[in-house]
Amino acid sequence: MLHIPCPYCGPRDETEFHYGSEAHVAYPENSANLTDEEWAKFVFIRSNPKGWMAERWVHSAGCRRWFNVWRNTINHEFGPSYKPFTQQPKSPA
Amino acid sequence: MTVNLEFAKSPLGGAKHGGLDKAVLIQEVPFTPGFDLRVDPDSSGFAAVNQALGLNLNPKVGTVVRNNAACIVGDELPAAGGISALCLGPDWWYLTGTADIQELLKPVQEAHHISLVDVSSQRTKIEVYGPNAKDVLEHYWEQDLRDEHFPIDACSQGVLAKAPLIMWHCCENCYLLFPRASFAKHLWTALTDASVEYL
Ligand SMILES: [Zn+2]
Numbered sequence: 001m002l003h004i005p006c007p008y009c010g011p012r013d014e015t016e017f018h019y020g021s022e023a024h025v026a027y028p029e030n031s032a033n034l035t036d037e038e039w040a041k042f043v044f045i046r047s048n049p050k051g052w053m054a055e056r057w058v059h060s061a062g063c064r065r066w067f068n069v070w071r072n073t074i075n076h077e078f079g080p081s082y083k084p085f086t087q088q089p090k091s092p093a
Numbered sequence: 094m095t096v097n098l099e100f101a102k103s104p105l106g107g108a109k110h111g112g113l114d115k116a117v118l119i120q121e122v123p124f125t126p127g128f129d130l131r132v133d134p135d136s137s138g139f140a141a142v143n144q145a146l147g148l149n150l151n152p153k154v155g156t157v158v159r160n161n162a163a164c165i166v167g168d169e170l171p172a173a174g175g176i177s178a179l180c181l182g183p184d185w186w187y188l189t190g191t192a193d194i195q196e197l198l199k200p201v202q203e204a205h206h207i208s209l210v211d212v213s214s215q216r217t218k219i220e221v222y223g224p225n226a227k228d229v230l231e232h233y234w235e236q237d238l239r240d241e242h243f244p245i246d247a248c249s250q251g252v253l254a255k256a257p258l259i260m261w262h263c264c265e266n267c268y269l270l271f272p273r274a275s276f277a278k279h280l281w282t283a284l285t286d287a288s289v290e291y292l
Binding site: 008009012013015016061062063064065 | 154155181182183185235236249250251252257
């Protein structure tokens with residue numbers, strides 16, 4: 001079981017959360033003008049790194065807030081979590 | 094808030110299990126009023142809410158501020174006019190108590206950007222009291238209930254026997270649970286089952 005640090009509630013069990021994929025994926029500026037290919041890229045394609053990755057989680061059984069957190073995709077180790085629209089902490093790597 | 098008890102039905106019918114003189118007492122406290130308050134702690138509405146309620150709401154998630162006795166150990170009712178405010182999120186409080194909360198906050202609602210929703214029928218209240226109250230809850234609760242991590246007047250949302258609820262450590266050996274009404278029967282079965290070894 002993963003132990004996920006909610007920036008509002010502290011560390012809690014994974015069962016209280018839902019996953020929201022990669023963080024900091026900006027919505028396209030002129031979405032109406034995108035080609036199908038560009039649109040598909042925005043919707044489906046993620047960086048999928050091996051190692052540290054900033055991703056979104058929602059504390060759905062707790063404070064119900066979305067937040068960002070660093071996670072190592074190799075060993076599931078969690079780094080610092082942070083609130084949206086705040087300064088992103090450095091990658092723990 | 095006044096409740097028309099002639100037609101009201103509580104999810105557990107005021108059920109009671111164990112006893113005050115036993116290792117644990119589990120009882121439903123039906124028809125507990127509850128309100129979801131949403132207010133930005135950095136806004137003018139926050140100060141106005143505090144003034145109207147006569148409380149100092151703490152925007153730290155998991156804290157409770159109150160001006161009354163919160164639980165009904167035995168059949169003694171808490172004093173009239175009491176309010177408890179449980180901080181569930183950075184801009185979210187669950188208000189409960191015997192005071193007319195809706196009436197108190199009406200002028201604030203008219204003048205400021207806040208939201209108050211009557212959610213009384215959304216949840217019921219279950220009181221778990223006694224020297225083994227914590228042990229019963231630990232059968233299912235995944236969070237740390239030891240006093241150094243969950244002291245008196247700490248509250249938390251989580252999942253108990255898969256039922257989402259608010260848990261509040263209101264006084265010594267006494268925990269208040271606010272489950273969704275539709276989960277109450279399931280939760281009752283789970284709690285009374287867990288209490289068998291202590292009774
Ligand atoms: Zn949280």
